[in-house]
Amino acid sequence: MAKTIVEKIFSAKSGKDARAGDIVDAQIDVILTNDASGPLSIDYFEKMGGDRVIHPERVVAIIDHYVPCPNSKVARLHQKLFDFRDRYGITLVEAGHGIAHQVIDELKYIRAGTLIIGGDSHTTTHGYLDTVSVGVGASDLAFALITGALWFKIPETIRINLTGILRKGVSGKDVALYLLRILGADGANYRALEFHGDGVGCLSLDDRKTICNLAAESSAKCAIMPLDERALEYCNTQHIRVDDCVVPDEGCTYSRTIEIDLATVPLMISLPPRADLAVAIDEQLGTPIDMVVIGTCTNGRISDFEIVDEVIREIPGPFMVETLIVPGSLETYKHMVNRGIAGRLLEKGAMILPPGCGPCCGSSPGTPRDGFNVLSTANRNFVGRMGNVNSHIYLSSPAVAIASALTGHITDPWRGGHV
Amino acid sequence: MFEYEGKAICFGDDINTDYIISSRRKKDTIDPYELVPYLMEDIRPNLVDLLVDQVLFVAGENFGCGSAMEVAAQIVKAAGIPIIIAKSFARSYFRNAINNGILAIQADTSHFREGDIVRVRMEDESVTIWNLSTEYVGHHVAPQGKIREILDAGGLIPYVATLNKEELHGNRREDQ
Numbered sequence: 001m002a003k004t005i006v007e008k009i010f011s012a013k014s015g016k017d018a019r020a021g022d023i024v025d026a027q028i029d030v031i032l033t034n035d036a037s038g039p040l041s042i043d044y045f046e047k048m049g050g051d052r053v054i055h056p057e058r059v060v061a062i063i064d065h066y067v068p069c070p071n072s073k074v075a076r077l078h079q080k081l082f083d084f085r086d087r088y089g090i091t092l093v094e095a096g097h098g099i100a101h102q103v104i105d106e107l108k109y110i111r112a113g114t115l116i117i118g119g120d121s122h123t124t125t126h127g128y129l130d131t132v133s134v135g136v137g138a139s140d141l142a143f144a145l146i147t148g149a150l151w152f153k154i155p156e157t158i159r160i161n162l163t164g165i166l167r168k169g170v171s172g173k174d175v176a177l178y179l180l181r182i183l184g185a186d187g188a189n190y191r192a193l194e195f196h197g198d199g200v201g202c203l204s205l206d207d208r209k210t211i212c213n214l215a216a217e218s219s220a221k222c223a224i225m226p227l228d229e230r231a232l233e234y235c236n237t238q239h240i241r242v243d244d245c246v247v248p249d250e251g252c253t254y255s256r257t258i259e260i261d262l263a264t265v266p267l268m269i270s271l272p273p274r275a276d277l278a279v280a281i282d283e284q285l286g287t288p289i290d291m292v293v294i295g296t297c298t299n300g301r302i303s304d305f306e307i308v309d310e311v312i313r314e315i316p317g318p319f320m321v322e323t324l325i326v327p328g329s330l331e332t333y334k335h336m337v338n339r340g341i342a343g344r345l346l347e348k349g350a351m352i353l354p355p356g357c358g359p360c361c362g363s364s365p366g367t368p369r370d371g372f373n374v375l376s377t378a379n380r381n382f383v384g385r386m387g388n389v390n391s392h393i394y395l396s397s398p399a400v401a402i403a404s405a406l407t408g409h410i411t412d413p414w415r416g417g418h419v
Numbered sequence: 420m421f422e423y424e425g426k427a428i429c430f431g432d433d434i435n436t437d438y439i440i441s442s443r444r445k446k447d448t449i450d451p452y453e454l455v456p457y458l459m460e461d462i463r464p465n466l467v468d469l470l471v472d473q474v475l476f477v478a479g480e481n482f483g484c485g486s487a488m489e490v491a492a493q494i495v496k497a498a499g500i501p502i503i504i505a506k507s508f509a510r511s512y513f514r515n516a517i518n519n520g521i522l523a524i525q526a527d528t529s530h531f532r533e534g535d536i537v538r539v540r541m542e543d544e545s546v547t548i549w550n551l552s553t554e555y556v557g558h559h560v561a562p563q564g565k566i567r568e569i570l571d572a573g574g575l576i577p578y579v580a581t582l583n584k585e586e587l588h589g590n591r592r593e594d595q
């Protein structure tokens with residue numbers, strides 16, 4: 001019988017002829033954790049009597065949520081990760097190097113045909129290179145550390161067909177929010193998303209990461225983009241192996257098919273308090289904004305800050321509101337400095353925070369004040385997400401966020417007369 | 420074989436993990452046993468009084484949606500509830516339930532009302548659900564493989580204890 005990509009990868013990793021609905025025991029290629037979930041996983045590891053990590057070379061812990069360490073309680077949690085590294089030989093990336101999802105990508109752990117788990121719901125990001133990449137809980141992660149494997153219920157797959165090309169200025173973030181509006185907050189629960197169609201070709205690799213990242217907001221188990229020419233070329237230049245890449249079989253079963261003509265996707269804004277409450281920017285132009293945050297695992301990459309730079313060179317004047325810039329990684333930050341982007345942002349009054357999650361979930365500083373409307377490039381905007389239940393979070397692309405920082409209200413950067 | 424009989428405590432659709440245990444309670448402790456008095460407090464204030472009987476949970480769609488906090492499953496187990504029957508579960512809750520030794524059964528629950536006496540029997544291949552109050556009977560396929568072994572052990576932590584060294588590390592396959 002014809003198989004979808006998840007069915008194929010889980011079959012390969014379990015040694016079984018696996019179908020949607022089956023429960024299999026699958027070998028894990030990469031285990032990712034961070035300082036939010038990692039310490040809890042270590043507790044479970046100990047309760048399970050764990051005395052070794054079976055494949056330490058497959059495990060990466062990255063300190064990204066609490067950066068730099070804010071207090072002694074968190075310092076002890078961080079210490080746990082360091083002790084675990086010393087004892088079991090896993091890789092640990094220290095604070096300041098960036099967000100786990102971005103760093104692990106820069107370190108080239110992501111390779112087609114692999115099964116990746118992470119103690120973080122946005123582990124879905126890594127499906128952009130034809131992998132099954134799934135967020136799991138603390139006990140599951142501990143179990144995988146000990147045994148190298150984990151049980152999975154193989155999901156059904158929703159097929160997303162992308163056609164056409166994006167209009168100028170419209171980004172992967174807008175596509176992600178547009179899709180999220182179609183799917184709804186639990187529209188992909190228990191399901192995998194698989195992306196196809198000519199439209200994929202016009203999406204940069206970074207756009208693809210953003211789309212797979214936001215798949216988590218529709219409760220998808222994973223989001224997969226098979227390698228197309230552009231992805232293959234990227235893998236070649238980055239020396240990433242592609243010999244295990246997977247395509248779905250002709251005639252495999254999809255639980256649903258969604259068609260999106262990229263040419264019809266507008267700039268999008270998600271309204272508080274749910275990411276799937278996404279609307280075209282036209283409905284929100286002029287909404288006053290008190291704070292802007294650019295960064296997070298959704299949109300904190302070099303390409304995001306290059307677009308930001310394009311916009312600030314076009315719209316004169318300083319930022320009208322508190323503008324927090326959080327490079328997704330140290331590499332990104334260095335690039336911003338070397339290209340003069342960081343300097344231009346500072347000139348306009350930005351605050352540049354250390355690479356990491358920043359204020360995304362309130363774990364690091366940058367809490368909005370009561371009554372604030374925040375425009376953020378993150379993926380979540382529920383009540384209290386940034387640490388203050390009396391603030392409202394809107395979500396957008398970096399281009400829209402930075403343009404709005406320059407005007408103080410929701411602004412379309414590509415349409416004149418913004419000031 | 421595993422058999423259990425209890426009174427149904429019924430919930431609707433989309434019971435999120437914050438309803439199961441409110442985040443404000445988790446500030447003080449995340450010990451599931453200490454949290455039991457607050458189980459479902461916002462939607463069923465007197466739920467604790469019902470726990471004197473043998474009970475099980477019956478729910479609609481998407482039970483356990485919201486955050487993936489494992490304590491939302493641990494607390495149900497700590498309250499002595501071994502079974503949740505729901506039309507569907509949120510993915511992360513389903514995993515957490517199994518890993519904490521709770522039998523999570525996906526089934527049509529429209530035949531159940533509050534207080535119905537329900538019997539659940541899990542055999543090798545099948546799970547049978549009787550609603551003794553209405554004489555409804557439902558047949559389902561029993562969980563198999565690893566998930567069954569975890570359930571039989573009572574959760575992921577005791578499951579690991581049942582494995583010997585070879586089983587723990589012996590399932591290593593060559594890298595492809």
Ligand code: SF4
Binds near residue numbers: 099120296357360
């Ligand atoms: S940036 Fe935000 S969403 Fe991404 S991992 Fe960090 S806290 Fe989570």
